[in-house]
Amino acid sequence: MKKIAVFGKPGSGKSSLSNKLSIANDIKFYSLDCISYKSNGEKVDKAAYDESHNLILSLDSWIIDGLGTL
Template sequence: MKKIAVFGKPANGKSTLSKKLALATGIKLYALDSILYKPNGEQVDRKSYEELHESILSYEEWIIEGFGPMDSVESFNKRLEEADTLIYVELPYFVTYWLVTKRFLKGLFIKPEGWPEGSSVLKGTLESYKVLKLCPKFWNDRFMQRLEKLSADKSLHVIRTVSELNSFVERHVQ
């Protein structure tokens, strides 16, 4: 485990899992939302994002958490190819909708885990709901088949329950 890609739908616990993983392994964590957004909540320009993403991929060790810009499937695919460990958090949709709602309600009082500095929790929540409606077009059986093929020489972990998510680091990091 030296190059780890953690990905999946919004609010599925990727940030929390990635932080635990970084702590347990000592590998530097790069949360894509923190790279994608400026402190005022605006997106950085695409060229800057892509250059930084490419730079991170060249490092010997990394944990990259998130998907990145919705139209950056090429960067996402390259990250999957470069990684030696793929962690796909695929909680059921009803759980994900609840987690987005819970993050919003909690976010009214405390900044959500991994939330970009200065970003609106309301705006982010509405964006998460919008993204969730589109997710079945991307996170589907065809993606899973592609992921399984891609992972022939990698370690692939698919997390489908909150209990698997909560115990992942303890079970997989010595």
């Protein structure tokens, strides 16, 4: 079981680091931005975000990155 969370300011290299860690450790990478926004750019509601976030956290292994805010 491996769980890695990468947090930081926009443009700080979170996604680059997370992608490299994902490849090196063969762990799926989830960007919190991808569950925070709809495909049209609107923010998802808190319930939808919480459901997606909790599903990811329940997995045996993951890498997440983002600011972690909604």
